[in-house]
Amino acid sequence: MYAYVGPAELLGQVRPGMEGKPIWSPADVRPLPQDEPFTYVVGLDGTLRIAPRRSEHVACAGGQNVLAAGEITFDGTAVTEVSNQSTGYCPGAESWPAVADALDRAGLERPDCFTATFVFRHCPECGELNVVKDEHYVCVFCDAELASP
Numbered sequence: 001m002y003a004y005v006g007p008a009e010l011l012g013q014v015r016p017g018m019e020g021k022p023i024w025s026p027a028d029v030r031p032l033p034q035d036e037p038f039t040y041v042v043g044l045d046g047t048l049r050i051a052p053r054r055s056e057h058v059a060c061a062g063g064q065n066v067l068a069a070g071e072i073t074f075d076g077t078a079v080t081e082v083s084n085q086s087t088g089y090c091p092g093a094e095s096w097p098a099v100a101d102a103l104d105r106a107g108l109e110r111p112d113c114f115t116a117t118f119v120f121r122h123c124p125e126c127g128e129l130n131v132v133k134d135e136h137y138v139c140v141f142c143d144a145e146l147a148s149p
Contacts, residue, residue, distance in 0.1 A: 001044065002095070003065050004058045005122075005129075006088035009056050011125055020049030020060035023106050026077035034126075040082075044070040048102035055087040066091070067098035070114075079110035083116040087129055090120035121146040 004011055020041065023029060032038070038050040041061040050072065057069045069086035072079060082099060084091045091113040096114055103110040119132040125144035137146040 001065050002066060002069065002089040002091050003066060004061075004063070004088055006056075006058060006089055010056050011063055013056075014059050015045055016062070018059045018091075019062040019145065020051035020055070023048040023050060023102075023108075026107050028106070029074045029077055032074055034096035036078070036082065037071045037073045039074045039086075040068075041066045041086075042095075042098045042102045044096070045100055046105065048099075048106060051079045061089075068095035068102075070099075072108060074108075077094070077107070079103060079111065081115045082111065083118060085116065085118050087120065087131070090129070092119075093117045 006122055027115050037053045039053055039055045039057055039060050039134040040048060040050045041057055042048055044065060044067060049060055055100040066089055069089040073081040086093055100110060121130050121132055122144060123130060123144050123146060124138040126139060126142040131148060136147040139146055
């Protein structure tokens with residue numbers, strides 16, 4: 001389970017009814033724009049919810065904790081790309097099973113794992129959130145060492 005760790009002001013803007021569109025079957029994705037990424041979350045109930053890409057994950061989740069979050073792209077009823085890219089929740093690669101289960105329950109074709117996996121670390125010195133690239137565990141803001149696996 002992942003709690004929201006992003007800016008408090010974004011959480012404060014979440015209102016009832018802002019949740020993303022639930023995806024329960026292939027019919028829910030057929031009318032969507034194709035090859036366009038969407039923001040997604042998997043709620044604690046296991047439901048996949050999507051919203052336009054520029055939406056905040058915390059809004060898509062209705063301000064609630066999630067099992068997974070990231071970006072997803074569909075082609076018909078198949079998922080062509082799916083990541084854990086969410087700086088609001090910073091889910092790890094271990095969130096994949098929740099995504100796979102949600103996609104399977106919805107009857108959507110999917111890859112065997114994330115097509116892009118991101119590693120997030122908060123800096124112990126300056127507190128800024130970093131997206132680790134090329135296994136370089138150094139803060140891009142202050143050059144402090146980041147926790148490595």
